[in-house]
Amino acid sequence: MGDKTLTRMDLSEAVFREVGLSRNESAQLVESVLQHISDALVEGEQVKISSFGTFSVREKAARVGRNPKTGEEVPIQPRRVLTFRPSHLMKERVADGNKR
Amino acid sequence: MIRSELIQKIADENPHLYQRDVERIVNTIFDEITDAMARGDRVELRGFGAFSVKKRDARVGRNPRTGESVDVEEKHVPFFKTGKLLRDRMNGK
Numbered sequence: 001m002g003d004k005t006l007t008r009m010d011l012s013e014a015v016f017r018e019v020g021l022s023r024n025e026s027a028q029l030v031e032s033v034l035q036h037i038s039d040a041l042v043e044g045e046q047v048k049i050s051s052f053g054t055f056s057v058r059e060k061a062a063r064v065g066r067n068p069k070t071g072e073e074v075p076i077q078p079r080r081v082l083t084f085r086p087s088h089l090m091k092e093r094v095a096d097g098n099k100r
Numbered sequence: 101m102i103r104s105e106l107i108q109k110i111a112d113e114n115p116h117l118y119q120r121d122v123e124r125i126v127n128t129i130f131d132e133i134t135d136a137m138a139r140g141d142r143v144e145l146r147g148f149g150a151f152s153v154k155k156r157d158a159r160v161g162r163n164p165r166t167g168e169s170v171d172v173e174e175k176h177v178p179f180f181k182t183g184k185l186l187r188d189r190m191n192g193k
Contacts, residue, residue, distance in 0.1 A: 004141040006132070011143075014132040015125050021117075029110065029125050034148045036109050040101040042189045049103045052130045053178070057190065080190045082149075084180035090134050091178060094153055097138030098176035 008034075041082060053086040137178050147185035154179045 012027040019026070037055065040047050047055040058081050065076040086094070103126070111122040133143050133151055143151040158174040 004136075004139075006136050006141055006143045008145060010136075011129050011132050011145075014128050018128045019121050019125055021125075026125075029114070030129060032110055032113060033106065033126060033129055034145060036101075036106055038148060038186050038189065041186065045101055047101045047106075049106070049130060052103075052134065053180075055180075082182040082186065082190060084149075084178075086178040086180075090137070093134055093138045094178045095175050098140050098153060098155075100174075 044080070049087075051087050051089045053084055053090055055082060055084050057081070058083055140176070145183065147183045149183040149186060150181050152179050152181070153177070 008027065008030055012023065012030045015021065015026040015029060016023050021029070037047050041055055041057055044057050046057070060079050060081055062078045063076050065074050066072065067074055107119075107123055107126050110126060111117065111119050114122065117125075136143050137151055137153050140153055142153075145151075153176050156175050156177055159172050161170050161172040162168065163170055
């Protein structure tokens with residue numbers, strides 16, 4: 001099993017190889033893709049990328065939490081959380097690729 | 101927003117690129133992430149989030165209809181953790 005960590009740089013390198021734009025422009029395009037996805041999510045929109053997966057925003061209600069160290073009660077404000085549901089194709093590819 | 105709408109937004113911002121190249125660019129980015137996870141690698145996109153692979157141990161499952169025991173093999177599943185910046189932005193910080 002691999003243990004490498006890829007970053008934006010690896011993604012823009014892939015775009016650079018695939019399309020033949022400059023490295024700089026490839027990096028900017030990776031950034032705008034992430035930016036557009038983020039902006040949609042911040043607006044509360046769902047982002048559905050076929051054969052990749054779906055990012056959805058869920059509203060969590062306020063609740064009373066507890067500081068596990070002191071036992072003290074702390075109010076937890078209502079908040080929005082992001083969930084990612086991988087597509088069947090991604091699940092299959094990840095399961096197959098990591099099989100021993 | 102769906103894949104084609106994302107492609108359209110990027111195409112609108114980059115009138116000097118052919119639509120088909122924008123499609124290839126967007127597809128390459130998602131394929132690269134999936135390929136990395138299929139190799140067992142992580143993809144860390146600061147501010148946005150990180151894609152990683154989690155191992156699910158083998159277990160004895162049960163057919164909910166018949167109650168029969170079934171062996172479920174160990175498997176690996178994709179996982180995404182939201183980045184701090186995006187989490188904060190979603191909550192108006």
